[in-house]
Amino acid sequence: MVRRILDAGQEVLAEAGYEGASTSRIAAAAGISPGSLYRYFPHKDAIVSAVLTRFSDRLVSRVTARMTGQFEQxxxxxxxxxxxxxxxxxxxxxxxxxxxxxxGPALDGGRTLLAFEERVGDLVRAYLTTQRGRLRADAPLDTAVWLLVRTVEHMTVRYLLDRPPLDRDEFIDELTHLVLSHLRPGPADPGRP
Amino acid sequence: MVRRILDAGQEVLAEAGYEGASTSRIAAAAGISPGSLYRYFPHKDAIVSAVLTRFSDRLVSRVTARMTGQFEQxxxxxxxxxxxxxxxxxxxxxxxxxxxxxxGPALDGGRTLLAFEERVGDLVRAYLTTQRGRLRADAPLDTAVWLLVRTVEHMTVRYLLDRPPLDRDEFIDELTHLVLSHLRPGPADPGRP
Amino acid sequence: MVRRILDAGQEVLAEAGYEGASTSRIAAAAGISPGSLYRYFPHKDAIVSAVLTRFSDRLVSRVTARMTGQFEQxxxxxxxxxxxxxxxxxxxxxxxxxxxxxxGPALDGGRTLLAFEERVGDLVRAYLTTQRGRLRADAPLDTAVWLLVRTVEHMTVRYLLDRPPLDRDEFIDELTHLVLSHLRPGPADPGRP
Amino acid sequence: MVRRILDAGQEVLAEAGYEGASTSRIAAAAGISPGSLYRYFPHKDAIVSAVLTRFSDRLVSRVTARMTGQFEQxxxxxxxxxxxxxxxxxxxxxxxxxxxxxxGPALDGGRTLLAFEERVGDLVRAYLTTQRGRLRADAPLDTAVWLLVRTVEHMTVRYLLDRPPLDRDEFIDELTHLVLSHLRPGPADPGRP
DNA sequence: AATGAATGAGGGTTCATTCAT
DNA sequence: AATGAATGAACCCTCATTCAT
Incomplete structure (x- = not known):
């Protein structure tokens, strides 16, 4: 039942956006009455939040599943x-x-999004720690992780939403290069006066 | 008059966010009646759009003003x-x-934001074209510009809004390094199979 | 307009009671739209309150008008x-x-009702003070006023609402006697042990 | 079972008032399901009514128990x-x-309250009939009973709910005096023209 | 041009009542 | 008998928009 509501919420959210996602519409999509929503969620935003959290969780599972055992590469x-x-x-x-x-950012102060980024960041930091010797010596690890996680996340999203005239492989090549070249040892010149 | 409305809209938008920015509140802040708004704008979102466009325009002016004559550096x-x-x-x-x-993204299909990014992209592309010889030879210019402009924009915004425990100079160092190392000639290994 | 709303509110309140007095019904009775109510009152209970206050005010005026110059009697x-x-x-x-x-009692903690009783009590107390010599010597003035005002108020209301098989004149005779005999000097025997 | 429901209803009514006494809350307090209420009562107000009736009955028992054998006093x-x-x-x-x-008055047309007053009135009338010789000769018995019962009832309630700055004994003295002086033989002057 | 009162559809939410299990 | 999930009408209230003045 919760699942049916989440599915309906997801569907309506996808079709109509947040503004268009009225409780009655979600209820209709779930094939239930408006009142029934409130047996499972305290208020509308809790539904939206849950939909987004589930989306985020699924994403994390999907990605981590694909990555297991790849760390030796x-x-x-x-x-x-x-x-x-x-x-x-x-x-x-x-x-x-x-x-x-x-x-996401407007919903619960962006908590869902931040939590997601935190989780991903932890993974990345763990990995990079094992690679210490191969990175630029001057790299401030936390800062780099913060920067790269958000950059990769944002650019991936933008690629999907803006659909630039850009081949999927090209995009990945370029983004890969961005990440690697930032971490690789090399001449540093921050241009500071 | 339009200006007064935009000022009021900006004030209310900043104070109360989009949800809290009712037309009557904007009108009150502008010292006019709600009905009068519709003499200057076809509907509420046109006001919001205009506010954001003006914000974007001012930002571009401000930045380009600071940059004039710096291209030799x-x-x-x-x-x-x-x-x-x-x-x-x-x-x-x-x-x-x-x-x-x-x-922004939800408002007019993100047109304001995209336009902003387009303009900045044009500037950057123009500059990079003059630097051709100093860049990695394999760099697909348009792709790199698209990537870097959005990355820089997004990360700058995130830095300001999320206020990470990160020194302003450190942040700029790191972001500068990201940009430069991506463009600099060097070993490329996209990791393709 | 406020008046029209109050008239409508009064009508609906009289016809349907508090439970049946929905905002849309009041609006309909006033010949306006539900939203318009909120231009003149912050919420539904403010309307109900105002209706009752007006009723109480009118009552006080009506009674005091009839009493002016009667104090010599x-x-x-x-x-x-x-x-x-x-x-x-x-x-x-x-x-x-x-x-x-x-x-009344449930609405604003009974404030409207209490205020009404306070006002009447002040009048009565003022009058009785001029009659000191003619009252039982042991009468605690404030207590007697408190008791008599509420008694008279309540019994008058009950007479009108319950419509007992009781002639109007008989009722007034009896209530008059109750008031006068309570104040008149005479043998006191509270029956205390 | 009915008893458990009434206990729960009384508890909730006392804690949350009529508005706050939802059927599900009453059911929860009774440790049963909302649906089960309807096996014992036809609708919500029947529960409330029954609670009040029981309250009234208990009150009558309590008072009459305390009064037995006191009639000689x-x-x-x-x-x-x-x-x-x-x-x-x-x-x-x-x-x-x-x-x-x-x-009470709004619930079933005030029937519960009226029944209570009727019962008390019968008792009082019976007593006064035995006292005929000691009362004012002109007293219309039914009227006096009607008046005094409701007066005493109302003022007692008001004393408890409004908590006026008035000693319990003082209050009883005064109310006793009101009752006795109304019944006592004495000069009558209804002030009729 | 400007007003601002009026609109009214729609919002989120509640809860007495029902009924399949 | 008992459940409790489901109902759905009705609640109060908001606000972008209109239009007579």
């Missing part, structure tokens, strides 16, 4: 594989992704 | 200066920035 | 005249009286 | 004792009393 291969998995995971239902991206 | 210095200018420009009114980021 | 005549005025004043619209009595 | 002592018993009986659960007084 050379960095470029691993990064590519991760990005590909992420892209595939996000591409499941683009209209919902749009709503998630637009309403 | 070494790349690292130029990138740093640009990022700094952007960060300063976005930091003028964070509450409005929040609303802009949250509502 | 002998006490029995004065009391009779007051009770008669009160009875007439309350009898203007019995269905509304019923709602007022039933909902 | 001198009138002042008897009246005092009666008022005291009534006051004590009503003071058992003031929050419930409040609900009873506020909702």
């Amino acid at each position: 050379p960095a470029p291969v691993l990064v590519r594989a991760t990005l590909t998995a992420l892209l595939d995971g996000l591409d499941v239902e683009p209209p919902l992704l749009r709503t998630a991206v637009e309403q | 070494p790349a690292p210095v130029l990138v740093r200066a640009t990022l700094t200018a952007l960060l300063d420009g976005l930091d003028v009114e964070p509450p409005l920035l929040r609303t802009a980021v949250e509502q | 002998p006490a029995p005549v004065l009391v009779r005249a007051t009770l008669t005025a009160l009875l007439d004043g309350l009898d203007v619209e019995p269905p509304l009286l019923r709602t007022a009595v039933e909902q | 001198p009138a002042p002592v008897l009246v005092r004792a009666t008022l005291t018993a009534l006051l004590d009986g009503l003071d058992v659960e003031p929050p419930l009393l409040r609900t009873a007084v506020e909702q």
Whole structure:
């Protein structure tokens, strides 16, 4: 039942966006009465929140499932594989992704989104720690993780939502390069005065 | 008059967010009657759109003004200066920035935002074209511009809105490094099979 | 307009009681749209409150108007005249009286009702003070006023609402006697052990 | 079972008032399901009614129990004792009393309340009949009973609910005096023209 | 041009009541 | 007998938009 409501909520959210997702519409999509929603959720936003959380959880599962056992791979291969998995995971239902991206930050102070990013960040940090020797020595780990996680997340989403005239492989090549070249040892010149 | 409405709209949007920005509140802030709004704008969202467009325009002016004549500088210095200018420009009114980021994409299909990014992209592409010799040879220019512009934009905004425990200079260092290392010639290994 | 709403509110309250007085019904009775109510009152209960307050104010005016210049009369005549005025004043619209009595105490913590009783009590106390010599010496003035005002008020209302098989004059005779004999000097025996 | 429901209803009515007494809350307090209420009562108001009736019955029992064998006492002592018993009986659960007084009249056309008053009136009338010789000769018995019963009832309730700055004994003294002086033989002057 | 009162559809939510299990 | 999930009408209230003045 909760599931039916979440499915309905997801459907309506994808079709009509947050503004168009009225409780009566969600109820209708779930084939139940408006009042029944309130047996399972305390208020409308709890439904929306749950839909987005489920979306985020599924994404994380999907990506981590694809990544298990890949940590031995050379960095470029691993990064590519991760990005590909992420892209595939996000591409499941683009209209919902749009709503998630637009309403996520406004919904609960962005807590759902931040939690997601935190989880991903922890994974990445763990991995990078094992690669210490191969990274630029001056890299502030936390900062780099913060930056790269959000960059990759955002750009993947943008690629899917904006549909730029850009081949999927090209996009992944470029994003992979961005990540790797940022971490690779090399001449640093921040241009500070 | 239009200006007074935009000022009022901006004020209310910053104070109360999109949800809290009712037409009557905007009208009151502008010192006019609700009905009068409709002499200047066809509907509420047109006002919001205009506010955000003006915000974007001002940002572009502010940044380009700061950049004029800087093109001769070494790349690292130029990138740093640009990022700094952007960060300063976005930091003028964070509450409005929040609303802009949250509502912008949902508003008119994100047209305002896309236009902004297009304009910045054009500038960047023009500059990079003059630097051809110094860039990685394999760089697909359009793709790199698309990627970097959105990355820089998004990360700057996130830095301002999420207020991570991260020094402003550190942040700019890291973002500068991201940009430069992506463009710099160097070993490429996209990790393709 | 406020008046039209109050008239409508009064009508609906009289016809349907508090439970049946929905905002849409009041609006319909006033010939306006539901939303318009909220231009003049912050919420439904403010309308109900205002209706009852107006009812109470009118009652006080009506009674005091009838009493002006009567203070020279002998006490029995004065009391009779007051009770008669009160009875007439309350009898203007019995269905509304019923709602007022039933909902008054529950509405704003009974503030409207208490205020009414306070005002009447002040008048009575003022009068009795001029009659000191003629009253039982042991009478605790405040207590007697508190008791008599509420008794007279309640019994008058009950007479009108319950319609006992009791002649109007008989009722007034009896209530007058109750009041006068309570105040008159005479043997006191509280029956205390 | 009916008893459990009534207990629960009373508890909820006392705690939350009529508005706050939802059927599900009552059911929960009774430890049963909402649906089961309808096996024992035809609808919600029947429960409330029954709670109030039981309250009234208990009150009558309590008072009559305290009065048995007291009829030989001198009138002042008897009246005092009666008022005291009534006051004590009503003071058992003031929050419930409040609900009873506020909702009673609105509930079933006030039938519960009227029945209560009728019963008490019968007792009083019976007693007064035995006292005929000691009362004012002109007293219309039914009228006096009607008046005094409701007056005493109402003022006792008001004393408990409004908590005026008035000693319990003072209050009883005054109310006793009101009753006795109304019945006592004495000069009558209804102030009729 | 400007007003601002009026609109009215629609919002989220509650809860007495029913009925398949 | 008992359940409790489901109902759905009705609740109060909001606000973008209109239009007579």
